[in-house]
Amino acid sequence: MTTSPVTEKIQKVIILGSGALKIGEAGEFDYSGSQALKALKEEGILTVLVNPNIATIQTSEEIADKVYFLPVTPDFVERVIEKEKPDGILLSFGGQTALNCGIKLFQTGVLEKYHVRVLGTPVQTIIDTEDRERFIEKLQEIGVKTPSSFAVDSTESALDAASKIGYPVIIRAAFTLGGQGSGFSGDEEELKVASAKAFSYSPQILVEESLKGWKEIEYEVVRDCYDNCITVCNMENFDPLGIHTGESIVVAPSQTLTNAEYYKLRDLSIKVIRHLGIIGECNIQYALNPDSEEYRVIEVNARLSRSSALASKATGYPLAFVAAKLGLGYGLHELKNSVTKVTSACFEPALDYIVVKIPRWDLGKFSGVSKQIGSSMKSVGEIMAIGRTFEEAIQKGLRMIGQGMHGFVGNKDLEVEAIETELTEPTDMRIFVIAQALEAGFTVDRICELTRIDRWFLYKLQNIFRLSQSLSHTASLEELQDDLLKEAKRLGFSDFQIARLILKHDKTEVGKDMLVVREHRIKRGILPVVKQIDTLAAEYPAVTNYLYMTYGGTEHDIDYKSDASSLQRAVIVLGSGAYRIGSSVEFDWCSVNALTTVQKAGYRSVMINYNPETVSTDYDLCDRLYFDELSFERVMDIITLENPAGVIISMGGQIPNNLALRLHARGVPVLGTSPVDIDRAEDRHKFSTLLDTLDIDQPRWQELTNLEDILEFAEKVGFPVLVRPSYVLSGAAMNVVSNINELEYFLKLAAKVSKEHPVVVSEFIQEAKEIEIDAIARKGEIIVYAISEHVEFAGVHSGDATIVFPPQKLYIETVRRIKRISRDIAGSLNITGPFNIQFLAKNNDIKVIECNLRASRSFPFVSKVLKTNLIEIGTQVMLGLPFEKPDKSLFDLDYIGVKAPQFSFSRLSKADPVLGVDMASTGEVGCIGDTFSEAILKSMLSVGYRIPGKNIMLSTGPAKAKTTLLEGCRKLFELGYNLYATPGTAEFLISFGIPATVLHWPDENLEPNILGYLRERKIDLVINIPKNLSRTELNNDYLIRRTSVDYNIPLITNANLANAFIMAFCTLKLEDIEIKSWDEY
Amino acid sequence: MNNKSYLVLDDGTRLEGKQFGADCSVAGEVVFNTAMTGYPESLTDPSYKGQILVLTFPLIGNYGVPRDRFEKGLSKFFESDHVHITGLIISDYSVNYSHWNAMKSLSDWLSENNIPGLYGIDTRALTKHLREKGTMLGKIISSSKGEVDFHDPNKENLVAMVSIPKPLVYQGNDQKIILVDCGVKNNILRCLIDLGVTVKRVPWDYDFTNEDYQGLVLSNGPGDPQLCAPTIMHLAKALERDTPVFGICLGNQLLSIAGGARTYKLKYGHRGYNQPVLKVGTNRAYITSQNHGFAVDNETLGEEWEPYFINLNDNTNEGIRHKTKPFFSTQFHPEASGGPNDTKFLFDEFYRLIEKGNKK
DSSP states (O other): OOOOHHHHHOOEEEEEOOOSOBTTBOTHHHHHHHHHHHHHHHTTOEEEEEOOOTTSSTTSTTTSSEEEOSOOSHHHHHHHHHHHOOSEEEOTTSHHHHHHHHHHHHHTTHHHHTTOEEOSSOHHHHHHHHSHHHHHHHHHHTTOOOOOEEEESSHHHHHHHHHHHOSSEEEEETTOSTTTTOEEESSHHHHHHHHHHHHTTOSOEEEEEOOTTSEEEEEEEEEOTTOOEEEEEEEEESSOTTSOGGGSOEEESOSSOOHHHHHHHHHHHHHHHHHHTOOEEEEEEEEEOTTSSOEEEEEEEOSOOHHHHHHHHHHSOOHHHHHHHHHTTOOGGGSBOTTTSSSBSSSOOBOSSEEEEEEEOOGGGSSSOOOBOOSSOOOOEEEEEEESSHHHHHHHHHHHTOSSOOSSSSOOOOOOSOHHHHHHSOBTTHHHHHHHHHHTTOOHHHHHHHHOOOHHHHHHHHHHHHHHHHHHTOOOTTTOOHHHHHHHHHTTOOHHHHHHHHHOOOHHHHHHHHHHHHHHHHHTTOOOEEEEOOSBTTSSOOSSOEEEEESSOSSOSSOHHHHHHSSOOEEEEEOOOSOBTTBSHHHHHHHHHHHHHHHHTTSEEEEEEOOTTOSTTOGGGSSEEEESOOSHHHHHHHHHHHOOSEEEOSSSTHHHHTTHHHHHHTTOOBOSSOHHHHHHHHSHHHHHHHHHHTTOOOOOEEEEOSHHHHHHHHHHHOSOEEEEESSBSSSOSOEEEOSHHHHHHHHHHHBOOSSSSOEEEEEOOTTOEEEEEEEEEETTEEEEEEEEEEEEETTSOTTTSOEEESOSSOOHHHHHHHHHHHHHHHHHTTOOEEEEEEEEEETTEEEEEEEESSOOTTHHHHHHHHTOOHHHHHHHHHTTOOOOOOOGGGGOOSSEEEEEEEOOGGGSTTOOOOOOSSOOOOEEEEEEESSHHHHHHHHHHHTTOOOOOSEEEEEOOSHHHHHHHHHHHHHHHHTTOEEEEOHHHHHHHHHTTOOOEEOBOTTSOOSSBHHHHHHTTOOSEEEEOOSSSSOOSSOHHHHHHHHHHHTTOOEEOOHHHHHHHHHHHHHOOGGGSOOOOGGGO | OOOEEEEEETTSOEEEEEEEESOOOEEEEEEEEOOSSOHHHHHTOGGGTTEEEEESSSEEOTTOEEOOOEETTEESSOSSSSOOOSEEEOSEEOSSOOOTTEEEOHHHHHHHTTOEEEESOOHHHHHHHHHHHOSEEEEEEETTTBOOOOOOGGGSOHHHHHSOSSOEEEOOSSOEEEEEESSOOHHHHHHHHHTTOEEEEEETTOOOTTSOOSEEEEOOOSSOGGGOHHHHHHHHHHTTSOSOEEEETHHHHHHHHHTTOOEEEEEEEEEEEEEEEEETTSSOEEEEEEEEEEEEOGGGOOTTEEEEEEETTTOOEEEEEESSSSEEEESSBTTOSSSOOTTTHHHHHHHHHHHHHHHO
16 A cells, blocks of 8 residues: 555644534544544554544544544634644534534635645535525536525525426525425415524525425535545435435335446536545435436535435445545555455446345434424434345335334334325325335335335335235144245245234233244244455455345355354354444444453454444445344344354443343343343332342332322322323323323323223432442442432433533432442342432432443443443353452542433424433533533533623523522623523522512413513523423413524523533633543543 | 256266356356456357356346446447356345346346356366466356267467458547457447547448547457457558557457567466556556456567557566557457446547547
8 A cells, every 4th residue: 555645744634523413414424534543643643633522433542542532613713723823723523513614614715724734535525515696507517407496595585496497495594414404485475484494503594496206316526636536335225315315215226227327326416526536435416207217416515415325334344444535645546445354446336235224213312303204304314134035125224223123014003193194295104104104005106106106126125015914824834835934034024023913812822932933943944144345246255244144045245164064163243233322333332342341351343233324234244244133033143153152232322232032032142230130120010129239219109000000009109200101102201290180181192091001100309419320240249339410400311411520519428328329220130230329319319210221321331431431341251351440539520421412303293392301312422521511511602602702691490490500591681691581580589689570471372472582692591491300281480481592592401510611601711621531521 | 947057078077057047058158257346247248259258257247237238329328238257156036136227137147048057166266277277268067958078269360250241430520430349348339429439330340441430449349359350450461550549458469460560379368457557658557357368468469569568467468559550459448337437548549549649
């Protein structure tokens, strides 16, 4: 390999991360950033990373040389640049966040001032792609077609433009990602509403011709400084245009394009990338007329994207790694293919399989949100499934999204009211509605007419449906022909589906039936084979083991027989599956750290995971990566082949944890705490009994099956109570109710209560502190632990809470008791490995609310603040290896870490942005400071809060909250802030001598009104504390909160947090915040 | 359609699959192609004459077979007037196709052309086998039609079978190009016609050396270049002139042999749309479409010649050029169809050479 001309001059590079995970910007940027850092490191270049997302791999030791847990905003990044004096900057690896920040730094002359050279695509090119008008001009220069479009800066001109184009039109806000603020408008009225919303995100909006129903095709294009271009992958959306690509099922490579179409679009991609002058990677999206070769270029993303991460995983071509090298001045032909290590990186992968990406939604977690999917992104994660038939891949994928589905068919019946409507106005359940439509006798043509989904996909789905009918008509396993069983497996049917379709038992039996089918299948010799993803369709041998399993073949690519003669045994780590609310990048960090520890210990490290946004699914990271299902069936298939010394199930969150007992029952060596003990913690009744035996307090609770008993129990423990139904009809699964009326209302409307569907009701303790311990134990003895406290009182889900470590406001006595309780629990459950316990503390009264015998969400945070890798120790312990017991003095940290949640309410149209017992945040950051104020300020600025200019709006709800905020309000007044408040809050403040201007409630038709002030952006911060604990229907408070979110005004809904934030920015000025890297603490 | 059929290789390997297309037994040379699109183009490419084609991309037949149209006497969608492969081996056949321009299924098309297809084969395992053992002879055995013998197409003059019987002229301007048809793909013709020139397409063994022409194009074609002795002889004579010569694929091999170089058979050939080539002495690389089993030995090029392109994966020859005269050729297919169009500019370069020649 030749040294690049640029590298010689570049010694230090700063790279911007994407911050907290949010809808539209998630784990894919951890993957691309980590790849870029690896590419720079290989060149001996010093790297500086700015990213407050503490749970990422890229912010781990040995990845970047310097890590700054700071907001990725121009002011902070400028100060890092000033301090670090890098020669180069990489802007395209941290999503839109990094790109926007980079453009600002360029425009304000910061980069020039500090002589920082932008590596890769020039900033002007980025601006040309981001500003729609310029973008269209640029493409017109080379005769490339874009949708007719007008950039406008007022609603009047939007209406004008739409009348020229003709309705329907699509509205887009410039400079946003994930299609924020965009949507279709069918007439003038809709357009008025949509444009007002779009203007709240951007001063410029686009009114464009609607191409609804056209095929949506994407290409990932790479160009080097010698003008060599390749397209690494193309992808075709199953859902036609009209549904955001992040909301679409996507296949790679395209399936319905002829050679002429494929290469026509490819030629255009190269023409565009050359004209724009991109160096590195970009994504280009097309609309293709389904009835001709007519096309439009929809969008170009001059950066690594979610699609590029998907393309990397789909093809095995490391786009981010290569893009970083090209940024340093290498030519594509000077780089090697990372899979074969001998052939060139200048090539276009040939796939011999098909991949399907399916989005994962969590819309059920939000109240008020529409379930319809469309031109803006709402999904929180995605999966990628690999197969050798489309049917196999899609059925695998539908199981992987983890929403209780077993594939395309064989699921519990959906309650679909009107199939036709659901097909024309798709929701997150669209694909399952197609199954229902087939069941109801709809033809492929009719479904195509209603959905505009290409018939090819529908025919394939019909194949699955027809096969399920053949299975249903089979009376028993004895009657099942081998050929039919083989065909079912080839079309992606799981043993579970087959069991349900043939044996037709009810829910309780089907688990056992699945094993019966499995045994029958194995006896008949019908087994999956392992295939390698090698980028070249077997033309050259691969040296990496990027694997998947399929029934579309007869031979393994791996020689398992030679494993048997090898001394090296395998240890399998089960990954975390699709990112979702409650389980995301933090479990990837844990999985990856476990994996590296396994590898360092000399075992053959084996990973199973299927999330394309992760680092754990980077084939470079382990000896064998099975990009496949985390189902019992598939995990057992792999275990049978790998014959591992152990399986680690405690790093990937709840999905692998749930397999513990079943694996144990099959004699699988599960490492760490015994699955039997895991069950003792997981099973509510067993755990409760254990706590009683240990004399450890817990909130009173009972599992009840009828309304009378529930009411009686609630009366006994006193309201409020926490209600957890096992069967939810609509809305959130958990709720806190404050009185009988609320309780009845909730149970009647939202849940089913019966013997089969019991409800767990627990005592809800108000104003209690919530405390967590994350620890590693060995044979019941705690080796290392971290205790942290929540800023919010209990009642806010721990994933949504602001967490402080080490704790600042705990009595020593409380800490002592927590340690004792944890020791007792660890001892009696004989814990080996990671665990997490959550506590309530009120006046030194400690109650245990939850215990998980696995790694928890906060492990990366506490590990990085402690600078002790708990997961590494945990893995060593589980493997029975020697480990370094951390020095006690470690706990005397003289700095503080604060973890803050990131919400994505702005993307979830109509959702109530309020916190409750069910988790709603999509990501988090963790920042370190010398004081609590500094740490919390950094964290909150990192998740999008801004220090308010001058006007603050308060509606502080219950009396207790008003009191909590009193001192803060006084501070604000003293510092010259203008306080606006709802009538009650204003009266309260004035009574304490704090002036406040009354703004009337939304439903009072009085001026000045809150809504007007918000819409006119006269308010810089909104503090709205809900009056009751339930998530209730739309009301005044909801309107205030939602309007704040829609107009991008920072909103706080928790009194403790609001107070902490106010105190922080009142005592600390922005410029006083120290710019210190992780290693400087 | 679900009859069992078998692929039998001459090393004894026997794979069971399901029959589609014509129900018959055939024998040929088994080769694999890694392209992910373009089966109508590949199947009608005369260079596949005598070969049983394995497609590594598993899902085939998705967009059916296009309704054909003729423009300037040439099929719009196919590379010749019929299917040339001997048999087709795939993994997953799409019985139902979908495309606005499709008029029939792949299976029906194969049947019309009396070509058997086999699906349900582990094409990846088969490809690895061919990669390791090399291209080998094989046969598709229909369970209803019975056995046939192995047959080595490379021993036959395949070029003679796919060339035209007598010259054809595609009238253009007064620049005349001789195109030696060794099994030419329509897209080479389309590209030449697009240059505006008059193309005289002549049989492989046609003696054009006494004719007046401004450019000579040597087409692609099947099999071993050594079997094209008459073509090589005519070519050697043509090289005495200074008239531009452009060879493609087999044309590259013929030009090399005429220039004194040797060719050899690759272990398993290059067949696909993703082959990277580097223009020698530059930093310019191109992704190319390829379909060849024989290659030119770079080490044997005559003094007058130099490598023009080399393959970035295995450093094999991808084209040669004369050091002083306007002669060049490529092992890859600049006309694509299927595959990437990145090197189509070579047709323009050839045209510039013709224009330059005229000025002299």
